[in-house]
Amino acid sequence: MIIFxxxxxxxxxxxxxxxxxxxxxxxxxxSIVGRSGAGKSTLVKLLIGEEYPTSGxxxxxxxxxxxxxxxxxxxxxxxxxxxxxxxxLLSFRTAFENIAFAMEVANxxxxxxxxxxLKILRIIxxxxxxxxxxxxxxxxxxxxxxxxxxxxxxxxxxxxxxPTGNLDPIHTWDxxxxxxxxxxLGTTVVLASHDKEIINSLGKxxxxxxxxxxxRDEKEGRFIV
Amino acid sequence: MLIPFxxxxxxxxxxxxxxxxxxxxxxxxxxxxxxxxxxFFMLSGVxxxxxxxxxxxxxxSVYFKIDTDENDILKIKxxxxxxxxxxxxxxxxxxxxxxxxxxxxxxxxxxxxxLEEIGAxxxxxxxxxxxxxxxxxxxxxxxxxxxxxxALIDKVNYQENKEIISRISNFSSGxxxxxxxLSLVLVTIVILVTxxxxxxxxxxxxxxxxxxxxxxxxxxxxxxPFIIEGIIYGILATIISTLICWVIFKLLSTKLSPMLLDxxxxxxxxxxLWVIIGIQLAVGMVLGVLGSYxxxxxxxxx
Numbered sequence: 001m002i003i004f005x006x007x008x009x010x011x012x013x014x015x016x017x018x019x020x021x022x023x024x025x026x027x028x029x030x031s032i033v034g035r036s037g038a039g040k041s042t043l044v045k046l047l048i049g050e051e052y053p054t055s056g057x058x059x060x061x062x063x064x065x066x067x068x069x070x071x072x073x074x075x076x077x078x079x080x081x082x083x084x085x086x087x088x089l090l091s092f093r094t095a096f097e098n099i100a101f102a103m104e105v106a107n108x109x110x111x112x113x114x115x116x117x118l119k120i121l122r123i124i125x126x127x128x129x130x131x132x133x134x135x136x137x138x139x140x141x142x143x144x145x146x147x148x149x150x151x152x153x154x155x156x157x158x159x160x161x162x163p164t165g166n167l168d169p170i171h172t173w174d175x176x177x178x179x180x181x182x183x184x185l186g187t188t189v190v191l192a193s194h195d196k197e198i199i200n201s202l203g204k205x206x207x208x209x210x211x212x213x214x215x216r217d218e219k220e221g222r223f224i225v
Numbered sequence: 226m227l228i229p230f231x232x233x234x235x236x237x238x239x240x241x242x243x244x245x246x247x248x249x250x251x252x253x254x255x256x257x258x259x260x261x262x263x264x265f266f267m268l269s270g271v272x273x274x275x276x277x278x279x280x281x282x283x284x285x286s287v288y289f290k291i292d293t294d295e296n297d298i299l300k301i302k303x304x305x306x307x308x309x310x311x312x313x314x315x316x317x318x319x320x321x322x323x324x325x326x327x328x329x330x331x332x333x334x335x336x337x338x339x340l341e342e343i344g345a346x347x348x349x350x351x352x353x354x355x356x357x358x359x360x361x362x363x364x365x366x367x368x369x370x371x372x373x374x375x376a377l378i379d380k381v382n383y384q385e386n387k388e389i390i391s392r393i394s395n396f397s398s399g400x401x402x403x404x405x406x407l408s409l410v411l412v413t414i415v416i417l418v419t420x421x422x423x424x425x426x427x428x429x430x431x432x433x434x435x436x437x438x439x440x441x442x443x444x445x446x447x448x449x450p451f452i453i454e455g456i457i458y459g460i461l462a463t464i465i466s467t468l469i470c471w472v473i474f475k476l477l478s479t480k481l482s483p484m485l486l487d488x489x490x491x492x493x494x495x496x497x498l499w500v501i502i503g504i505q506l507a508v509g510m511v512l513g514v515l516g517s518y519x520x521x522x523x524x525x526x527x
Contacts, residue, residue, distance in 0.1 A: 078441035
């Protein structure tokens with residue numbers, strides 16, 4: 001369960017988010033949409049603890065994440081999976097090692113890491129590319145590795161910030177379909193995107209932002225510009 | 226506890242190996258730093274050796290009156306030998322002095338002929354004295370001779386050499402001080418250059434550090450591999466710079482020795498090898514470990 005309660009974020013007298021109140025239920029698929037500058041990425045940054053809200057509260061499973069001390073943030077982040085537009089893979093580690101990294105930091109045993117990583121590589125269809133480095137992978141493959149890493153610790157929540165922003169249409173649909181599949185398996189998915197076509201084809205809940213405010217919240221919503 | 230430690234160790238080695246270009250650049254700068262440090266260490270050793278050599282060649286000669294009995298001179302030699310300031314005292318008899326004079330002037334028939342015409346040996350017996358600290362000991366010895374044996378002594382050449390002795394002593398102490406200051410300044414500069422190189426290395430991977438934080442790595446897990454890399458830099462740089470110095474000093478030693486008043490650079494290097502390695506390792510650890518620790522701090526605040 002994710003609850004935004006009257007959350008605002010102000011940067012240098014400029015309001016990025018204003019009085020946001022949203023509730024995301026477990027196993028839900030929610031798309032956060034809006035034009036560039038609407039506040040989507042800011043909302044994601046607040047959710048992952050990269051920024052703190054200027055006012056309001058953000059609860060994830062009843063924990064106010066704004067109150068989490070910086071040295072405890074890594075433990076919170078292990079409970080959520082995050083996928084970024086620019087993939088954010090470790091360039092000196094192979095696909096296998098990038099996925100395994102998420103489990104290594106959680107101090108899981110070696111054999112479990114090896115077994116689970118191979119399983120994830122099979123699920124994302126990159127078993128044959130496990131020893132390749134990010135610069136040897138295509139954009140779609142990189143994003144699949146990033147999703148694999150996000151799922152490594154079996155999080156209850158997966159947050160995807162413009163995951164298809166740097167991909168071509170074919171890979172875009174691959175990724176979106178993967179996210180839908182992940183949601184069907186029980187993971188709550190929060191997808192931030194400005195891709196109208198994708199959002200309108202999903203038929204899922206859509207929360208629309210404009211100039212930092214929620215302007216629409218529809219169960220089977222559409223992205224209306 | 227052990228599992229994360231071995232993972233961090235493995236990651237540190239892997240990152241050092243995989244990030245070859247950056248690792249080589251940082252290692253190169255560190256090797257140069259160590260080479261400068263070792264060179265200054267050797268330079269101070271050479272300077273010290275040269276100065277000691279110069280000091281040891283400073284001496285005063287005591288010339289006795291022509292009718293002084295040899296036994297009296299030998300008694301004086303014995304008495305002087307008890308003084309703690311004196312490091313060496315040589316006696317030259319009148320006959321030895323004459324032989325030495327004839328050898329020095331063997332190609333000068335005029336002088337030899339003049340000597341023959343004189344008939345008797347005109348030269349006197351002498352004592353040649355060397356001291357630990359010429360600048361302070363020679364005046365003392367001169368005073369001692371003046372006080373106790375003035376009746377037997379014809380001349381002491383201390384007064385003639387006094388100024389040179391004083392200049393050499395001042396030069397040696399001034400050189401030592403200047404050498405220390407210069408060494409400290411230059412070594413500080415190279416250490417700062419190396420520290421900044423390490424900071425730049427970590428700057429170049431700041432994005433990776435941010436990614437690790439977002440994936441859930443804590444500070445220790447992020448910092449650990451960089452510190453391991455710092456240790457690797459320190460150890461490798463020590464080994465490589467020591468090998469380079471070993472080769473250089475071995476090759477140059479025989480050529481430099483005559484210029485340095487027979488000071489053996491290679492021998493000095495091997496004699497102080499463990500000190501040299503110790504200094505490099507200490508500097509390497511401080512630079513590598515502390516440098517990495519400080520440089521990475523600002524990127525752990527995400």
